[in-house]
Amino acid sequence: MILHTLNALPSSAAFGDCLKLLQPGDAVVLLGDGVYAALEDTSPCDELRATGVELFILQADALLAGIDRPAEGCNSIGMDELVALTERFPRQLAWY
Template identity: 55%
Template sequence: MVLHTVNCPPSHPALGQCLRLLAPGDALLLLGDGVYAALAGSRAAAELAASGAALHVLDVDARAAGVLERLADGVSVCDDEGFVALTERYPRQQAWY
């Protein structure tokens, strides 16, 4: 079980690589420009939902981007403490940037 973090926008190849390797049981945290992948109705959000991984966005970044207003179903919002809790729960982390 791996925690993946993505901070690049959906068009970036790193998101594609992350999607390829995301496994059910993994968690994904979107932060920075990565939060756009959680836009409801977007292709990236559909692909993420199909991965079976637990999906999270960082609250401040999602709010700043206006993504919080139109967050895809099934994505949970986490604050800094939630981020830390994720890193405790998943000792293996892969950052996609």
């Protein structure tokens, strides 16, 4: 299974490409401009959740963007947890 780091706006091609390739069992970490996909009641957020992936958001980047309460199902993590995720998943793919 694949760990995707998603650092791209929901309006971007990278976001759409990533969405298309997600499968259950994968995990997605929202970071950088990707954090806007954690805004509740938005279609990018709903589309991400519908893929059945585990969803995470890098807390520092979320706070920077003013997202202090990420959408339901999206777990805030710090750097240590990000590192732990990279150990858990055999392969990773960066979207930016």
